[in-house]
Structures are given as structure tokens and as C-alpha cells.
Amino acid sequence: MKTILLTGATGTLGRPVAALLRTHGHDVRGLSRNPGQDFRADLTSGNGLDTALRGVDAVVHCASDTRRMGRGDVTGTRNLLNAATRAGHPYVLFVSIVGVDTIPYPYYRVKLRAEQLVRDYGGGVLRATQFHDFVLGGARLATRLPIVPAPDVAVQPIATRDVAARIAAALAAPVSGRLPDLGGPQVLQAPDLFRDYLDATGSTRRLVAVRLPGAAFRAFRAGAHLVPGHLTAGETWADFLQVRIR
Numbered sequence: 001m002k003t004i005l006l007t008g009a010t011g012t013l014g015r016p017v018a019a020l021l022r023t024h025g026h027d028v029r030g031l032s033r034n035p036g037q038d039f040r041a042d043l044t045s046g047n048g049l050d051t052a053l054r055g056v057d058a059v060v061h062c063a064s065d066t067r068r069m070g071r072g073d074v075t076g077t078r079n080l081l082n083a084a085t086r087a088g089h090p091y092v093l094f095v096s097i098v099g100v101d102t103i104p105y106p107y108y109r110v111k112l113r114a115e116q117l118v119r120d121y122g123g124g125v126l127r128a129t130q131f132h133d134f135v136l137g138g139a140r141l142a143t144r145l146p147i148v149p150a151p152d153v154a155v156q157p158i159a160t161r162d163v164a165a166r167i168a169a170a171l172a173a174p175v176s177g178r179l180p181d182l183g184g185p186q187v188l189q190a191p192d193l194f195r196d197y198l199d200a201t202g203s204t205r206r207l208v209a210v211r212l213p214g215a216a217f218r219a220f221r222a223g224a225h226l227v228p229g230h231l232t233a234g235e236t237w238a239d240f241l242q243v244r245i246r
């Protein structure tokens, strides 16, 4: 049994990570800026981190300001690592995204800088492909429009519970530096995924594949965010939709 500090415990990934680590018998300290978790702390200011880190064996760093393109994430990661050093240098595992080093997308630049800090500390970096929930969010957003636009890119969506399983395995055998990338079980076209969503919700709206401009989307079209050689045997997009859309 380990004492594990989990940043981002209230997030899309953090919730299944906390649940799985607890079923493995670990003492999980959920961290959030808001009340309701075990520890209240703000990574960007650093307030509350020393208390949260006292006596931990490992840290799973899932927090990110995803809604504001990672604003404050580099400072937050630095604050976390400094506090971890003061607390005796526990293992830190950072969750990142496949392709952050090759896709010129502002949020990915932030993730790459945070990765480097974690690597300098001696922690582990696990890159995953897009979560099913992320694709679902995009489909829901697009469906607000009368004609549903879908980017003409491939995606390799993965279930957060499958990412959680890899995190649990990584904590059992901690490794410094990059872990093998983690990709979902299928590489599918985003317009097809959005079509599946429309079908699942009974929508008959027209869908159009759109070509988004810029270097980042060129890189996405080239598949820089995919790891077809690292398919997991986990939950497929179709399985996910069946559970989420009733």
C-alpha cells in the first residue's frame, strides 16, 4: 500500500485514477483547488502543496488547466516538483499527450515544457492519445450547429479507465523518463466518430468533414498524435458510446 498524491483528482482522468488506485488498496490523496477532496491546494500559487505532499510515496500529476490551454501549468508543475523535492523526492508520474513534441499547438508546447521539468526531476512521463470523453465533447459542441463540422483527421481515442490501468501499473514499477506511449484500440476518422455520435443520439443532421488550416492541423492530418503500433486492447469508441449515450 502506497500513499499517493493525485493532482487533478476531480478531472476526467483523475476520477477513474483515484477509483482504481483505491481498489488496489492505496491511500489516495485527492488534490483540488476547491473543497471536497482530501487536500486543497493550488498548483499555480503553490499554496497548500507542502501539506499535501508530506509523507507521500508517489505523485500522479493529472492536473492541467485544459480549458485555458494549460495556462499556469508550467509554473504549477514546477511548484509541485519543488514541493516534492522538499518532501523527500517521491516518484512523480506526469500524464501527457502523444505528439506534444512534434505538433505546433500552443497547449502542446506547454505540456512539453512541463514534461521536461518532470524528466529533469527524475519522474516518469506517460503520453496518451485523446480520451473518448474529449472526442465526445467535440462531437457535442459541433452538434450545436445546424450542419455538423468534423475535422478531417484520424483519432485513436482511449478510455480513461484504460489510462488509469496503465498509471496503476507504472506506479508498481516506477520508471524515470518516457514510458511507452499509450494509444486507444482503434484509429478512426473523426467524421466517422461524430457520425456515430449523431446516430447514437438519433440525430439526422448533416455532417461535413472540414479541413482546418495551419501547421498544427497539418501535423494532426499527418497523424503525429497517433501511435498505431501501441494499440491497447481496451474499451472501443463504440463500447464507450453505448454506455454514455442511452
Ligand SMILES: NC(=O)c1ccc[n+]([C@@H]2O[C@H](COP(=O)([O-])OP(=O)(O)OC[C@H]3O[C@@H](n4cnc5c(N)ncnc54)[C@H](OP(=O)(O)O)[C@@H]3O)[C@@H](O)[C@H]2O)c1
Residues within 6 Å of the ligand: 007, 008, 009, 010, 011, 012, 013, 014, 031, 032, 033, 034, 041, 042, 043, 044, 045, 061, 062, 063, 064, 065, 066, 067, 072, 076, 095, 096, 097, 098, 111, 127, 128, 129, 130, 131, 132, 134
Ligand atoms: N483530454 C484528453 O483527451 C487527454 C489526452 C491525453 C492526455 N491528457 C492529459 O491528461 C490530464 C488530465 O486531463 P483531463 O481531461 O482529466 O483534465 P480536466 O478534466 O480538465 O481536469 C483538470 C484537473 O486539473 C485540476 N487543476 C487545474 N488547474 C489546477 C491548479 N492550478 N491547481 C490544482 N489543480 C488544478 C482541476 O482541479 P480543480 O478544478 O478541482 O482544482 C481538474 O481536476 C491533462 O494533463 C491532459 O493534458 C488529456
